[in-house]
Amino acid sequence: xxxxxxxxxxxxxxxxxxxxxxxxxxxxxxxxxxxxxxxxxxxxxxxxxxxxxxxxxxxxxxxxxxxxxxxxxxxxxxxxxxxxxxxxxxxxxxxxxxxxxxxxxxxxxxxxxxxxxxxxxxxxxxxxxxxxxxxxxxxxxxxxxxxxxxxxxxxxxxxxxxxxxxxxxxxxxxxxxxxxxxxxxxxxxxxxxxxxxxxxxxxxxxxxxxxxxxxxxxxxxxx
Numbered sequence: 107x108x109x110x111x112x113x114x115x116x117x118x119x120x121x122x123x124x125x126x127x128x129x130x131x132x133x134x135x136x137x138x139x140x141x142x143x144x145x146x147x148x149x150x151x152x153x154x155x156x157x158x159x160x161x162x163x164x165x166x167x168x169x170x171x172x173x174x175x176x177x178x179x180x181x182x183x184x185x186x187x188x189x190x191x192x193x194x195x196x197x198x199x200x201x202x203x204x205x206x207x208x209x210x211x212x213x214x215x216x217x218x219x220x221x222x223x224x225x226x227x228x229x230x231x232x233x234x235x236x237x238x239x240x241x242x243x244x245x246x247x248x249x250x251x252x253x254x255x256x257x258x259x260x261x262x263x264x265x266x267x268x269x270x271x272x273x274x275x276x277x278x279x280x281x282x283x284x285x286x287x288x289x290x291x292x293x294x295x296x297x298x299x300x301x302x303x304x305x306x307x308x309x310x311x312x313x314x315x316x317x318x319x320x321x322x323x324x325x326x327x328x329x
Contacts, residue, residue: 146234146278148182148191151323156288158316160203162218172203172218178318184231191236193227203312212254214306221246221292221312223270234278240290241271248297250307260301268294272314282322290314 157175180195204217222245229238246268251261274288291313298307 148184151181152320153179154318154320156316156318161313162203170205174199174201189231191229191231196224198222212252215251217249219247236276239273244268244270244292246294246310248310250299252301252306257302262299266294266296284320286318
């Protein structure tokens, strides 16, 4: 009798096992962490070279375009997770800009051998592309000379401070290298000389269009 009961119990347990297992919920598959594409971070120091053209007016009474070229140095700050970029940049430019005009019997010549700026920058970045506005202090070296049969040649050479404003776009090519296209308006006053007949010179307005190549230092290329 005991053997019969034990056998019956074993058969009952075996028959109930599949139904019991069916009542246990299946374990849900787990997902790994979502992959996030790395974003370019503009923070860090940089140096670079630039070249372009300058269009000058109000210097000798005519308009002239000349070649400009120089170097820049700067630093950018970008807060983690924010598209806004703050920066500070200084540049120095050599220039072939010159112009000449005739006033009565006099010939007036004007040149801008060099100029430079120290500017703040405010940019908005989309990963590796950034639009920015810029502005700050500027200086220009201007040479003005007047030649006339009545008094010969009178010349002046001075460097005056002024201001600049502009904007541009910068692209990150690879981790350390960026390129930019930029426009600046530079204005300085007081570049004048006095002759027996008139005052020559005055305000130097410079419109600058240039492209540049920068190399970035430091770590944290991605965030």
